[in-house]
Each structure stands twice: as structure tokens, then as C-alpha cells.
Amino acid sequence: MKLVIAVIQTHRLDSVREALTSIGIGGMTVTEARGYGRQKGQKEIYRGAEYTISFIPKLRIEIAVPDERADDAVAAIRQGALTGKIGDGKIFVTELTGAMRVRTGETGNDAL
Amino acid sequence: MKLVIAVIQTHRLDSVREALTSIGIGGMTVTEARGYGRQKGQKEIYRGAEYTISFIPKLRIEIAVPDERADDAVAAIRQGALTGKIGDGKIFVTELTGAMRVRTGETGNDAL
Amino acid sequence: MKLVIAVIQTHRLDSVREALTSIGIGGMTVTEARGYGRQKGQKEIYRGAEYTISFIPKLRIEIAVPDERADDAVAAIRQGALTGKIGDGKIFVTELTGAMRVRTGETGNDAL
Amino acid sequence: MLNAADTAWMLTASVLVLMMTMPALGFFYAGLVQAKNILSVLFQCVAIAVLVSLLWFVFVYSETFSGSGAYIGDLSNLFLTDVARDAVHPGTRIPESVFVMYQMTFAIITPALIVGAYAERMRFSAVLLLSGLWLVAVYAPAAHWIWGGGFLQAAGALDFAGGIVVHLTAGISALVIARVLGPRREFPHAINPPHAPWMVMVGASLLWVGWFGFNAGSALASGADAGMTMLSTHLAAAAATATWVAIEWTKYGKPSLVGAVTGAVAGLATVTPASGFVGPIGAVVLGIAGGAVCYVAVLVVKRGFKVDDALDVLGVHGVGGALGSLILPFVAILPGGAVMARPIFVQFLIQGKAVLIVGLWSAVVCFVIVKLVSWLCDLRATADAEIQGLDFSYHGESGYHAES
Amino acid sequence: MLNAADTAWMLTASVLVLMMTMPALGFFYAGLVQAKNILSVLFQCVAIAVLVSLLWFVFVYSETFSGSGAYIGDLSNLFLTDVARDAVHPGTRIPESVFVMYQMTFAIITPALIVGAYAERMRFSAVLLLSGLWLVAVYAPAAHWIWGGGFLQAAGALDFAGGIVVHLTAGISALVIARVLGPRREFPHAINPPHAPWMVMVGASLLWVGWFGFNAGSALASGADAGMTMLSTHLAAAAATATWVAIEWTKYGKPSLVGAVTGAVAGLATVTPASGFVGPIGAVVLGIAGGAVCYVAVLVVKRGFKVDDALDVLGVHGVGGALGSLILPFVAILPGGAVMARPIFVQFLIQGKAVLIVGLWSAVVCFVIVKLVSWLCDLRATADAEIQGLDFSYHGESGYHAES
């Protein structure tokens, strides 16, 4: 199994979720994050002073998938997250050595 | 070493922590998350309109443990998190290739 | 590639970021977390009652780096995060099997 | 002759009514929208307050309250140059300056109420343009007709504190604007719940207490009338809240706080036109009616008309204001009510006529204004701006920066 | 005869005292509880306001202020049918309607204070039932005895603005209810700190300024008495805050904001019964005494009695109110105080008697009520509801939805 971790623009969550459910992936966990990268922080102007927010609000999504679905998941996330602007985010994939559904105790792919 | 990642119901944090400390695991990092899955979102009703919150508040727990404690940790988390209802959450296990305690610079299992 | 996960004191974020950018690592994702560990929770006193906050506010940083930069990254984080007090945090390293930049579709080290 | 006691109360009432818009109504609406739009509704309330104040100063006070026209005032008092320091407002014992100020706070809150209709999706420049035109072409005439010596006042229409002038005009216009503007992207299926119900409660509470300035202040004097008006206003609000809570409890098993305070506002809007004419029992009747009818009205607008009057301005204010205006003659006769100059049914017909005329005027003129504005500038926020939130899109700021 | 100036001030004072419950007290309590229960305490304040208002209208005003019974009023003024539009309240120069309204705001805040005792763990239906019965059987009699012409008033008991009628009854009842209900699950070891100290401060500030309506309004007239009462009220609050801050600073090295404003409320509760009888020096003495004694009292309740009076209603309000009532005769003689009709010790004994009788009455009757309610419906939230938070469990909503 793989754990796909994606950092996306906050307003792309709905389209990412749609892209994933459309290929049959129906579980994910989202946390609010702040990202630092090439994207210049948004500027806010108060009383004539410019404030640059260097950490930009992002969402971090985590999706556990069977090995064979990992590539599809990555592709779907990209499709849903893409706006073409700097700051669109990253997708990382890491190996899962185990998974369990708390409710039933099922393990492995069944747990997802 | 393993990194155990669990997504649990928000109100089970205390019992998960107790279950873990009772088997001698005394460190963890928690983030607030929102989960999407089989559990139907909670409904809130305002002025006659029903709102379905599709992303449900969850907690995401991360616990680094020596390889041999991973199964115990998973079992303890499950025990603490279980209510038997849909939405109880998932436990994922992934491999850690390194760990360090910032304060002392200790590495490996000593860092946990 | 490696994914370096660090849990640090909230007020060390700026110095960690500086330490990382000074060695040329310019991307990271930060989430607010709460940590449980050896550090005794901070005490707050209200109306004569002492409240111990057992989960202490921390920041969780995630940095994807090419394999060969992982050690440098860990060292830089430690340097930026170190105050020498209990609760300074942990650094974990895990293997990444894939990475993609959403905007361009680049994969592997190029995506970082 | 000037009376210092009446003046003392009216100074206080003016403070209260301005407070209703800034911050109370803003806070109420801010809690109902999503976090990414919180600043936009707060700003809209402030901006409308500022715009209306300046227009009021330039000519709208004169347009509303000068001269003796049946349909509209004149422009004899531009820039308030006629407001002498020690002038007393005719028919009252308070300074002209206080009357100008007090009435201004009404002119402010009325277009601010409409913010609820187009919340989360209108461009800021369109909000300003629309509100300004609306004040001049909908509010000022209606206020003149009923309070400024116009033809409806002459015909005997009663509207103590603005059920018709304020709530009906705002409610009808809300429908028109929401309709033309179109719904929010997520309407009706994926709308997010109010982002901060606690804020809704605090805003509503401040509205409730501010409303005493609105209603009891409309006596334009301190004394028995103001006293009974305050008591009636409060009882109606309480009865309406209880009604709304009871409905929700029965229907869903759980009464919501947002529902409860929505009921309160509905009750307040309903009692407003009648508040100076009813006693305690009449007020409770008005409250129960307002709570129940507005509850249904909100559903009808949302599910029946399928119009995204986002924060229910028509359902709560428009319907409440009209309802109270219509049943006024029937409840005024209950104990503690004021003596009516006309038989109940005669008065009822007059009330009906006033509601109809003002409602129609609001609908038609507001429609023309919205079309005009949409021709002058884009009404609607771009899709991107709507998704990102109006706060950042139009004001370059975010409501919350929790991290420190 | 009606006096417009007195009326103007009393209209304002009524607005201020209602504002104390909605939103001030709600906000104060909301900040002290956990995020998952914020709406429940806000809702409880609104619901109690509504319930009390309606009961007041139906018969409790009559029960409290009609007739000449020594122990209880009569029911001659049901539904306020006797409140004529232009009636003046006997012994004052304000309209009867204003007196009804002003006293209602007191009847509202008193049971609302008790919310602090059972916060975070009582069922919503039990809250309503309890509050209604309590109003009828504890508050109304006590208010009648001391303010409505009852036997304690006849005996010369002094309670200017409700140290006994409001704060003592609420404080004692808080203890009884908290005791019967049992502590929150985490009490005493794992209780979470106030979730929003900033909210506590804002609520307390609004309580402070609202309290001027409470105390200075209790003069029932505008003038020198109201003026001195306001000044004394403020100075006592300031002195109590300073005292609490000084204690915390000495003891823990850091003064907390929540502590500071708790001191303010303690000072306000303490000065309340005496506020119309003392001058500035007496007020400062009351404030210092209130701050110090309530500080200790809070600790005693929590650690000594081990009762989970969650937000310290007994320690702050009950003890403060009793203390102020008892030392009233001693501080009234300081400069600027009012002339006392009786020698100090005579008055002190009368005060002691009143405190004792009302305290006992509150304890016993409240105990019976709680038992009755727990027999009629479950008092206590289920374990699940408590863990999940009352907001979602009983109202189906969440206070915060930060994500947008």
C-alpha cells in the first residue's frame, strides 16, 4: 500500500475530491497547513505598510491506496489541483507497511 | 523504527493516550484534521436548511516507535479509539529510516 | 528522496527556516500540532486552579529532499530548532517513493 | 420647545441604532457567512454606513424630510445648511440635529440589511453603487411617503418604527437582487454552514438591545409611549424566539442557537411597525405570529422560489415587517394598546394599501437599479474571487491569522 | 407624576441590564468553557432570557410586585393587563411599563448567572425546567420580600440593587445544583483551561459597563443618587480588580487576565447591595474586601468543598453579594454615603437576618426544585453528549467552522 501526500491550494479541495471519487477513491484525511516555497507570499497592505505572508495557507491531503492505485491517485490529484500557477503544490508518495480500520480491525488493502 | 499514523474521532484522544501510556509509549504528536470517508457527514440544520459537513473533524496522531513496538502501538490505539461506529478511523504504519531528538542529538530508537 | 518530518517548538519556525534556506533548501510545509512527551505541559492558572495543558503547541514541518540532502536537512533543522530545553522536538526521516510538482508534472528530484 | 429629557433619550437611541449596523448587524451576518467572506460583510456594513451618511448630508435628508410634497421632499436643505444649532424639529421637543442624526441611522441600517441577500458574491464596487442608488430611489421616497408627510401618511398609514419603510423595502429588494445576481456557486446543495454561530448570537443580542433604540426611540420622546414600546418590543422578540425554538425542537429534535436568534430577529421585525401601538398581550401575539410565519417564509424562499437570498432578508425582515404592519390594527386593541383613530378594518385596508404600494415600488425600482448597476459595472464577483473569498479578492486581507 | 428625565435614564438602564445577559454574561461564560460547549452557554443565556420574559409577562411580575402580601404578591395582574399605557409606577416618576421592563431584566440575569454552576454538563431541557421553577419559587419570593413590599423590606433590610435578591440567591443555588448534578468528568484534575480568555475579558467589560444600568438604575431616577451609585460601583470594581491582580501576582508571579476580570465581577457583586448607600471611600473598601474574600471563597469551594461550581457562581456572586450586604452599614457612614435610618449594628443585624433567611430559602427550595427536575427529566447530559460537547449534542451545531 502507498500513502499519497499532497499539498494543494486551499480552494482546490473540492475539485481534488471530485477527481478522486470519480476514480473510486473515497477516503482521505485533510489538514490545514502553511507552505513555503517558490510562490511569493500574498501581500496584505495595512495602513500603508506591506506585509508579506511568507507561509501561505495550503491544504495537506493524505490518501492511503493499494499499490496499484497509487499512480491513478496521483494523476487524479494533479488534475483536480492544477491551476497552472506557481504554488499549485506537490504530491509525495511513500510506502505503507500496514493499515488497519479501527472499527472492524480489518488490515491491509481491506482497511482502506 | 516505524511511524504509526492514526486518524481517530476527536473525542477519543484521551482514551488513546491512556492506552498508549499504559503500554509505555509516552510520546506522540497530534494535529487537527478533517476526514472524508464512509461516515456520512454530520448534519447541521440552520433556518430550515440542512447542511452536510462532508469533511468531519478528526484527529491525526503520529507516533514513532521501535520496530518491535509497532504492533503493540497499533493494538493500543485501536483499543482506545474503538467505539464501533462508522468513522472510528484508520491506522497506518510506515517505515522510518531515521530519527533524532533535537535537544540531545540522540538518534535511532534512543531518540523516541 | 526522503521526507523529513520535524516537530519543533512554535517559536523556532523562523530560525529553522533560515537554517534551511541557508543550505539551499527552500520548500517546506508546516502544520500546527500539539505534542505529548517528556516536557511537562505548561501550567495556566485560573481563579486559583492550576490547569496543566498536557498537549503542548508544536509545529510539524515536512520537507521533501533528495536522498543526499537528507542529513544536511536534519542537521540544519536541529540547529535552528535547538534551545536545549526539554520539548525541543524530534526529527524523523522516511523514504519517499515518488514526488510530483502539480504545476508542471515534473517528478522525482525535479519536483522538489 | 426643546426638552432636555426627550433629547437625552433620543441621543441614546441614536447611539443604539447606529450600533445596530456597526457592529451588530455586521457581526450577525459575519457569523453566518464563511470564514473567507467575514471581512467583506463587515466592510459592506461600514461602507454603507459611510456612504449613506454622506448622501444623507448632501441631499437625501432634504429629499426625505423637506417641503410638503406628497411624493417626495425637496432639495431646500442641501448639505444640511438649514439645520440651525438650536432649531427644534417641528412636532417634537428635540433638536433638529438629533432628528437628522436619528433618522440617518435608519437610512443606514436599511440598505445594510440587504447585504444579507447578496452576501458572498457581489463585487464591492457594485455594492456601493447599488446601495447609493437604492437609498435615493427606494428608501427616501418610501420614508417620505410614510414619515415625511407624504401621501401614505396623509392616508393614515401607520408604521411606528419602520416595518414598511425599513423591513419591507429591504426584504423585497433582497429578493429582486438575489434573483438577478444568481445564487452562490454551492447553492443549494453544497452551501457551508454558518462559520461562527457564536458570532451570530452576539450580533443578534446586540441587535436586540439596539432595537430598543429603534422602536422606543421612534416615539421621538422619553415617556410612557417609549416605555410601553420598549416592553412590547422585548416581549415580541421573546415570544418569537420561543416559537422558532419550539418549531425546530419539534421538527428536528434539536433547537439550534442560530435558529433561536433568527426567531428573535423575526419577532423584532414583526413588532416594529406596531411597537408603539400595542400592549404586552398584543406584542406576544405579534411575536408568535412573526416567529411562525417567518419560519415558513424562509423555507418558501429557499425551497419554493429557489432563490439564494443568502441570509434570509426577505423571509425574516420583509415578511416580518409586512406581517406586523398588516395585523397592527387587530392587536392594537388588546390591553395596553394605543387608541386607534380609525375602525380596525378601515385601518387594515390602509395598511394593506401601504404595504402593497411600497412593496411594488421597491420591487420595480430596485429591479431597474440592479439592471442599471449591472450595466455600469459587473455585479457579480468573478468565479475565482468567489472561490478564494471576497476578503482577499476585494480587500486584500484575511479575517483570521491564527498563527502568530 | 411622570418625569421624562427619570424615564430617559431608566430606559437606558433597562437596555444596559438586558445587554448584561445577552450578550455580556453569555460571552463571559462562553470564553470560560471549552470550545465544544460555547454555544450551549450562549443558548442557555438566550433561552433563560426568553423563558423568564414570558413567565414574567404571564404571572411572575404579578407574583412579585402585586398586592401587599408579606410573603408573596398576588395574581391580580396576569398577562400585565393592568399595566396601563400611561400609568406611573407608585413611588417613582417612571412609567409602570418601564418598571416592568427594568425589573424583568433583573429577573432574567439572576437565573442566567446560575448557568455558570452547571455549565458543560446539563441537558438543555433540564436547564429550562429548572430555570422556570427557580424563577417562580426562589427569585420571585425573594424579590418580593425585599423589593416588593414583603416582610424583609418591612423589617428594614437594605439591598440597593440585588446583593441578596440577585447574587446571593444565584450563588447559593449554584452550590446546590452543582452538588446534586455532580462534577464534570474531568473535575478536578483534568479540567481544560478557559478556551478563549479574550472572550472572557470582552464579556466582563460589557458586564462592567452594563452594571451601571444595574446599580445606578436601581435609583429608579436620574439624579444625584444615580450619579454617586455609578461612581461607587466603578471604584469598587476597580479596587477589587487591583486586589485580585495583586494576590495572583504575589502568589504566582504572574497576574492573569481571567483573574483580573473575575476580580472585577467580584467587586461589582460586592458593591451591588450597598451601591446606593456608599460614597467613594466606602466603595473602595467594599471593592478590596470583595476581591480578597471572593478570591478565597473560590478556592474554598473548589478545593475545600470539592464542588464543581464550574464558573464560580457561589465564590464570586454568592459570597460577594452576601459580603456587601453585611458590611453595608459599616461603609455607608464613610464620606459621601447616604444617611442611614438605623444605628449601624441594628442595621447589621437586619442585614444578617435577610442574608440568612434568603440564603436558607434559596438552598432549601432550590434543592427541592433540582430533585423535582431530576425526577421529571434527566438532569445530566449523557456521557457521550458531554464528551462530544453540548453544542453538537443538544443543538446540532458547532461554535466554530474555521475552514472555509
Place this chain on the structure above:
Amino acid sequence: MLNAADTAWMLTASVLVLMMTMPALGFFYAGLVQAKNILSVLFQCVAIAVLVSLLWFVFVYSETFSGSGAYIGDLSNLFLTDVARDAVHPGTRIPESVFVMYQMTFAIITPALIVGAYAERMRFSAVLLLSGLWLVAVYAPAAHWIWGGGFLQAAGALDFAGGIVVHLTAGISALVIARVLGPRREFPHAINPPHAPWMVMVGASLLWVGWFGFNAGSALASGADAGMTMLSTHLAAAAATATWVAIEWTKYGKPSLVGAVTGAVAGLATVTPASGFVGPIGAVVLGIAGGAVCYVAVLVVKRGFKVDDALDVLGVHGVGGALGSLILPFVAILPGGAVMARPIFVQFLIQGKAVLIVGLWSAVVCFVIVKLVSWLCDLRATADAEIQGLDFSYHGESGYHAES
């Protein structure tokens, strides 16, 4: 002779002005700082209110308003022992107690304004020491000179509600303190934006409505003067807000809410000294001038002087207050203004003299005080405390605990 109507209004005005400090100003500032310092500014506002109240009681009221000294009052009224219950304040028709209270609220808000200068980096003990000394040595003399029968009043200086006494003294002192204290660690490049713009708006709105007590209350009576003052105050605030919004919109393409309400406060500060002397047109002129000039002033302080007057006390209050005081004679002659005793330019020179003398006095004495305080105790928070936030460092608490 005592007048109940004047008293009613002044009681209300006192409530409003205290509310300006607690919670309005605190809330306004709290939104502007970072989340980790929210409680510190709220606490500073409360603590200053308490400290000033007690000093006022002990001797500062006497120092300011007793005797007939040209430069300072005397100490004949320590502990307010001379304030008889039924005394009427000379030259007014309100009780002495109300005058003491009303003036106290001014003495409270003035040092509280300065919190904005040293926010996020001063030790709590230094805040108290500094504020106390400043009250005694800067505020009390200045207030005596202009309002207490001192030499500037004798010279004919006009300052209706405190442009010089309140805003100028605070503004100049802000600069001095910010300079000596040094900037926040992140100034100017890495400063974080206001953590809660919504809170800034709510605080500003409450300031705005509270300001009616400040300005219209300064008439010390209910009537035509208070009425015109309220109207002028409001129009100036509106005009200044519009001006600030227009500047930002032109310059950055997006008007910000924080900017808008900053403009409002600037307009309010500017109209303050003149508010009782101008009519509507004069008020609008003052507002536009205040909005534009303060906008520039804020930039000059930040970028020109490079001083970290964190929340712009000098740029907004100091400059606004001085500006309004100086142009007062020119705008008073516009329609609705009061009759001036002296020719315009004569009055202008007097105003200039008052601004200069009070400004210099504030600068010099405040400098001495800051040096004294920094010698008595550390002024500045430790680096650690600053990074961790003052809330936890000095008060052991956190503003928010969202988790439950």
C-alpha cells in the same frame, strides 16, 4: 441646580466612554497585534483603567480639578472626600459625582491609547509604572490647563472633547516611548499583519458609537449642543473613512477594512476638539482633512522616522487631534457652527500656542518618565518573552485554546 435630564445624558455618556476603553479600544488593538499578544493588550487596557481609577480617586481628580491654580490643581479633595452626595458641579447642572466619573473615563482612555505605541514588547510592570506616572505628570496638568481653569483655558484655548488634552498628549508620548523602547524584533521587514481584522472592525465600531459619549457628552448637558456635536462627530468619521478608503483604493486597487476603520478613528480624533463648535459642513471638512493628513502621517512615522509606533498612535491620534485643534477656528464659521468669541486668526494663534505647549510638555515630561521607569525596572520584555508572546510570558495564559 441639578437637572435630571442633563444628568440622564451624562450618566449614559459616562457609560459610553468607559466602554470605549473596555472593551472597544482593547478589542481594536487586540485585533491589530499578533495572536500571541492579544491578552496582553486587553489586560493593559483593563489594568490602566483600574490604575487610573484608583489614582483619580486618591488624588488625581483633585490635582486636575481642584483649586484655582494656573498650572495645577491642589490636593484639597483627596479620596474624593469633598464630593457630597447632592453636590452639583459648578457651571453645570449635573451632580459632582457624575462629573468626577465622566472625567475619569477620559483620564482612563488617554493612557490606554498609548498602549498602541508599545504593544507587543513592553513588560507589564513597566506599563503600569509608566501609565501611572504619565497620568500624574502629563495628563493631569494638561487637563488642568485647558479644562480645569488653568492658564490655557484662561488664554481662550478651545478643546471641546480632548483633541489636545487626550489625543495630542497620547500621540506625542507614543512617539517618545516607541523611540526609547525600540522597535519590535521584526520591525520593519517581517512584521506580521493584524491577526484578526474582524476584531479591529468590531472594536472600531464600538469606539465610533462610544465616541458620541465622548464628544456629545462633553457638552456636559443634554440639548441642542450635544445634538449638533453628535451629528458633526458622525459626519466627520464618515468623511474620514471615505477619504482613507478612496486613497487606498486609488493607490493599491483594493481598499482594506483595517484601513477604513483606521480612517474612521482618524476622523473621530480630528473632529474631537472642534466637535462642539462646528456644523455639518465643517465636520465633513474636518473629516476629509483628518483622513488624508493622518494617512500621510502614518506613513511618515513608519517610513520617514522609522519609529515603531506599533499601532500608529501618533499618526492617527496625535496628528488628528492637533490638526482638528488648529483648523477649528476656520471650520467653526461654516453653517451650523457655534459663535466664536474671537476673530479667526486670533483664535488660531491661541490654538497653535496650546498645541505647541502641550505637545512640548508631553514630549519632555514623557521622555523623563520613560527614562525614570527604565531606570526603576526593565522597560522591555526579554527577547524570549517577546518571541513566545507576552500573553504567556507575563500572564501565563493563551488567548485561544481552539481544541476542546
